[in-house]
Structures are given as structure tokens and as C-alpha cells.
Amino acid sequence: MTQQRIAIVGMFLESNRYATVVSRENFHKTYGGNIIDDARSLSPKLLKEGQGFFAQMDAAGAWQAVPISMIIGGAGGPADDTFICEEIEKVKVTLTSQLPLDGIYILNHGAMTTTEQSDPDGLLYATVRDVVGASIPIITTIDLHANISQRMVDNASVIVSYRTDPHVDQFECGKEAADILLEMLAGMHPIVRNIRVPIVPPNVSLLTDNGPYGDLIDYGQSKINQEILNVSVVAGFAYSDTADNGLHVIVTSRNNPAAAQTLCLELAEMAWAMKERFLWDLxxxxxxxxxxxxxxxxxxxxxxxxxxxxxxxxxxxxxxxxxxxxxxxxxxxxxxxxxxxxxxxxxxxxxxxxxxxxxxxxxxxxxxxxxxxxxxxxxxxxxxxxxxxxxxxxxxxxxxxxxxxxxxxxxxxxxxxxxxxxxxxxxxxxxxxxxxxxxxxxxxxxxxxxxxxxxxxxxxxxxxxxxxxxxxxxxxxPVLSRHEWTRIPRPSYPIDLEFDWQPGLR
Ligand SMILES: [Zn+2]
Incomplete structure (x- = not known):
């Protein structure tokens, strides 16, 4: 049997609009075979979710990793737009030269902006989707501080977010992404439903051991079963100041739209009902x-x-x-x-x-x-x-x-x-x-x-x-009212306190 060919793409930056622009030189860049050499080395530099993805794929049997690029910037300001556009173009060209592919893994943060764009992560997803076509699985892992655009949801097959803050489960997320990819390659068809809840939580309120965010995540995880494949409750990164800021509930089912929709609405209502718990005293x-x-x-x-x-x-x-x-x-x-x-x-x-x-x-x-x-x-x-x-x-x-x-x-x-x-x-x-x-x-x-x-x-x-x-x-x-926001949708709680909201699917 021929080995499944899985492309590996990575782009990772958390952008604070008030921080210094992250230049080409500030990114750690790895291309092609060096990504595999690093991933399988004794002390990889690859982010933990990438390590988890490789470990799980390797454990599952023979596959062919098709390494494209890994552009890692950590946290900073908006990325230099020219650099990111060049990199996304390179991904397009390299991926195209590697067709046919059976699947894609995108290692992503999800809260990048550039000096010109507020959703370069969505642009990356859409570019990859354009190259490989509608039927090829694209699985992504993201930080729970990602700002989820509809373009990201529409172009990924499944988005898997971290579930812990402090982030200690990246490796597990990567393994889960691999498991989902393997299940899709075996014929599973994921159905995704997502809702943006108009809460832009201060980051101090997002610890997951306890508190409102932990409760939401735990409840979502309690619903994982044969029908519900993944629940990602993504709080976002306020400082990016984008039109996609907000608390996003993303529920993925195994070919069951009703199950995904019901749970998505339930979690969105639950988040809204507990919104006051996201107010925080310093x-x-x-x-x-x-x-x-x-x-x-x-x-x-x-x-x-x-x-x-x-x-x-x-x-x-x-x-x-x-x-x-x-x-x-x-x-x-x-x-x-x-x-x-x-x-x-x-x-x-x-x-x-x-x-x-x-x-x-x-x-x-x-x-x-x-x-x-x-x-x-x-x-x-x-x-x-x-x-x-x-x-x-x-x-x-x-x-x-x-x-x-x-x-x-x-x-x-x-x-x-x-x-x-x-x-x-x-x-x-x-x-x-x-x-x-x-x-x-x-x-x-x-x-x-x-x-x-x-x-x-x-x-x-x-x-x-x-x-x-x-x-x-x-x-x-984290006192969000002290900053000036130009792109976060308004009203958003707790920047705005007095407004009503009813959940509806995006
Ligand atoms: Zn984070």
C-alpha cells in the first residue's frame, strides 16, 4: 500500500497591536526536510503540538511527511506584511509542486495580524484549501487565544485548540489532530458548527484550572462521545484588535449536524450566562x-x-x-x-x-x-x-x-x-x-x-x-477599557457592559 502523503505547514504568531512589528528576522524559519530532521531529533525545536502530531502519526504506522515550512514568531506585534505574504505564496507554490497530497496539518497560533491584514491565518488556510481542493482533510491546531475568522473555519476541516491556560496540553492537541486526520483518512466526515459569543475576556480571567473558562471547557469536554469529535472553546486575544475578536465555540461532530449545532448553541448560551464571571479584580x-x-x-x-x-x-x-x-x-x-x-x-x-x-x-x-x-x-x-x-x-x-x-x-x-x-x-x-x-x-x-x-x-x-x-x-x-480599540466588534463584553445578545450560528 502506498503511504499517505501529509503536508506539514506551520505559521505561529500572537500579535498585540500595541507591540513592536515582528520582522522577517524575528521569525524562526525552518523549511523542507529540516522540519522532519528536527521533529524526529532527540530535542526538537518544533513546538510541542507539532511534536505530538509527529509522534502520533509515527506510532500509527507508515506515512510520508511532506514538510513545507515552519514560520514561528511567538508573541509580539503585527507581523511584517511583505514577509507573511511571501511565505504564504511560498506555501502555495511548494504545496502545488507536491500534489497529490492526502492531508495537511497546519500548526498555527491563530491570533496573528500583519501590518496590513487582520486575518493572515485565514488567508493561509484559504490558500492551502485552494491548492488541495475541497475533499482533502486540513487539520489545524491553535492556541486558545486565537481569534477565529469564518475564513479559518470554512477552510479547515477541523480546528483543534489548546484546552489549558497555562498551556500544558500542546503535545496532546497535536496527537488529537493526528488522530482526527487518521480518522478522516479512514472515511470519517466531520461537520463543524461555530458561534461567536460577544465576550472579549480579559486574559487574566482565562485560567482553566478553575474559573469560568475552565468550566466552559470542562463542560464541552464532558460532551465528547461517539457523535461529538471535538469541542474547542476559543477565548481569543483581545490585544490583536480584529473584527474576529470574541469568544468562539467550535463544535465538530462525526457527520452529525444536529448534534454539533445543539451543543454549540448550548455552550454559547452557557458562556453568555456566565459573562460576569469574566470580570476580574487586579x-x-x-x-x-x-x-x-x-x-x-x-x-x-x-x-x-x-x-x-x-x-x-x-x-x-x-x-x-x-x-x-x-x-x-x-x-x-x-x-x-x-x-x-x-x-x-x-x-x-x-x-x-x-x-x-x-x-x-x-x-x-x-x-x-x-x-x-x-x-x-x-x-x-x-x-x-x-x-x-x-x-x-x-x-x-x-x-x-x-x-x-x-x-x-x-x-x-x-x-x-x-x-x-x-x-x-x-x-x-x-x-x-x-x-x-x-x-x-x-x-x-x-x-x-x-x-x-x-x-x-x-x-x-x-x-x-x-x-x-x-x-x-x-x-x-488586561483592563481592556483603558485601551483604544478600532476593530473589535461592538458591543463586546466587558468593554461594553449593558447589552443583550441571543446566540445564533454564524
Ligand atoms: Zn496562548
Missing amino acids: VPIHKAVASAVTSGTDHSTPPILLADLGDNIGAGGPGNTLWLMESLYQAGAQDVFIGSFFDPTLVELATDIGIGKTFTAVFHGDTWARADATFVAEKAVVQYLHPGKFNITAGPLKGMLVNAGPMCLLDLGGIIVLATSRRPIVWPDPALIESMGIEIASIRTLVLKCRSNYRAVFNAYFDTERMIEVDTPGRTS
Whole structure:
């Protein structure tokens, strides 16, 4: 029997309209056979869902992977439009040259915008569909922060979204995509129904261990059976600011339109009925700082972790806003570890000055809503210099090699800052911190420029109720009413609070 030929395409970026444009150079690009070599290597760089897809396909028997391209950008601003158009055109040409194909796997985030377009992911799906025709399965995996366009739904056979935030199930999603593809190749016919619920939830309300989003996802999963193949409840990424923002329910049945429709409507009604649960309280800076001061003086209390939500690197934050660091410094907080602060100039200077030396450190911060974007610490001691490459040893990115460029630890007098030079890092790995001579147990206040994924890493060290979500200003503030939106459909809850809505299929 001839082997099934399955094309592999990847395009992945979460775009925050307020963050810096993501250029061609910022994408990690892999083409052709290198994708397979990497996927089947001992420590693949391929995102986990891609690894899961390959693992499951390989376990199921002989197949022929037809690798096209893998364009991975993580999180940032809108992508450079010329680059994305070129890449999608390349996908078209390469796919066409590889026909006939039996199926396509698209590894996608789903919340990319470009400098010119608000739905390049949909353009990719439509392009692939045009090449292969209506009858070939196209299975995609997406982040649950994707903004779902009708073009995406219409051109994919099945969309499989993550179900966890923090994201710890990417590998499982990839395996599920492979299973669905294999089932389709064996003759299964999926029927998809989808609804946009006019809720644009603040990202802080989207943790899935508990809370409204977890309840919705769990309920959807409880309905998986012989008829219901997949339920993807996709909350979206508000900061993309697109016409497709909103909470999307996508239900896929095995050739059963009525079953898909009924469950889709039920979940949409359920989401709307619980909309008030997506309102979220954050802790003001002054209260968070007071807690940090107490934490530094009273060691009988458990340590605290402050999440600097206005500068969430995972959502496109630049990793160098100053508000929280300044306030902690001015309040004299002790045993604080700030990990991290992105400042190439400062790292270069500290490297020149050398370990053990004291200098006046000027931090160069984000200019968002500030007349003066610098902060001066009169006496900073260079405590450690690090070349910048390290492996993540815990959490959803475990095993990944990070190169943050040369880094330094600066002691500002009770506040230690990990400064990076090549890129901001979402969280310092616990093993990295300890390798630089800092015991995590000695940290009374850990500050991270991260919203949720740190939980999967640092819950071994900090009680959940001691993880404080701080209401800092910035490009990623979850207080959506503070930002200006031009494309999100209105009304959308909770940007708009007083309106009625009845679910209807799209
Ligand atoms: Zn996400």
C-alpha cells in the first residue's frame, strides 16, 4: 500500500497591536526536510503540538511527511506584511509542486495580524484549501487565544485548540489532530458548527484550572462521545484588535449536524450566562508594593510572586516597563528578585564594569505612557554575568533552549534584577536562578513580567494565593477599557457592559 502523503505547514504568531512589528528576522524559519530532521531529533525545536502530531502519526504506522515550512514568531506585534505574504505564496507554490497530497496539518497560533491584514491565518488556510481542493482533510491546531475568522473555519476541516491556560496540553492537541486526520483518512466526515459569543475576556480571567473558562471547557469536554469529535472553546486575544475578536465555540461532530449545532448553541448560551464571571479584580501597585515590603521584613509569612500584567512578555510586552521596579525601589522592599528586565545597553555596561563593582545603573524602559522612560539606581552592584543561553527545566516549555543574550544580575540594595540583552525572557528558569547563586528559597518577592504560564513553573515555590496579579500600566494591561480599540466588534463584553445578545450560528 502506498503511504499517505501529509503536508506539514506551520505559521505561529500572537500579535498585540500595541507591540513592536515582528520582522522577517524575528521569525524562526525552518523549511523542507529540516522540519522532519528536527521533529524526529532527540530535542526538537518544533513546538510541542507539532511534536505530538509527529509522534502520533509515527506510532500509527507508515506515512510520508511532506514538510513545507515552519514560520514561528511567538508573541509580539503585527507581523511584517511583505514577509507573511511571501511565505504564504511560498506555501502555495511548494504545496502545488507536491500534489497529490492526502492531508495537511497546519500548526498555527491563530491570533496573528500583519501590518496590513487582520486575518493572515485565514488567508493561509484559504490558500492551502485552494491548492488541495475541497475533499482533502486540513487539520489545524491553535492556541486558545486565537481569534477565529469564518475564513479559518470554512477552510479547515477541523480546528483543534489548546484546552489549558497555562498551556500544558500542546503535545496532546497535536496527537488529537493526528488522530482526527487518521480518522478522516479512514472515511470519517466531520461537520463543524461555530458561534461567536460577544465576550472579549480579559486574559487574566482565562485560567482553566478553575474559573469560568475552565468550566466552559470542562463542560464541552464532558460532551465528547461517539457523535461529538471535538469541542474547542476559543477565548481569543483581545490585544490583536480584529473584527474576529470574541469568544468562539467550535463544535465538530462525526457527520452529525444536529448534534454539533445543539451543543454549540448550548455552550454559547452557557458562556453568555456566565459573562460576569469574566470580570476580574487586579491588585493596585501600591498594595502589591506594601505586600512586598511586608514580605521582606516578616519572614514568617510565605513569599509572594508579583505578576507585572501591563508588561506581559507572552502577550507582546517589551519586558522593560519601569513602574513596578521603581515603586519597589522607592519603598525600600528587600529580598526582591526581578526576572527579567530587557536592557541591552545596561547589560553591556555592567559587563564592561565587571563582577563585584558598583556603579550608577540607568534602566532604559518602555516609553508607553511615560515622559521619562529611565530609572536610576544610584548604587548597583554587578553580582553575576551570564552568557545568556540556558535550558528551561520546568513548566510548559521544559527542554527548550533559550538564548537571551548576555545577561547580568544587578543588586540595587535588596532588589536583584536579572537584565537580558538579546530578548526579554518570560520567566527565569528556577535552575537558571540557582545557577547564578540565588536560592529561590531566599527570594521573598519574585517579580515576573508574565501573566499565567509562570504558574506551571513556580507553583512548586509559591502558594497560589500568594501569586498577586498587579494592575500595572502598559501595552498588555488586561483592563481592556483603558485601551483604544478600532476593530473589535461592538458591543463586546466587558468593554461594553449593558447589552443583550441571543446566540445564533454564524
Ligand atoms: Zn496562548
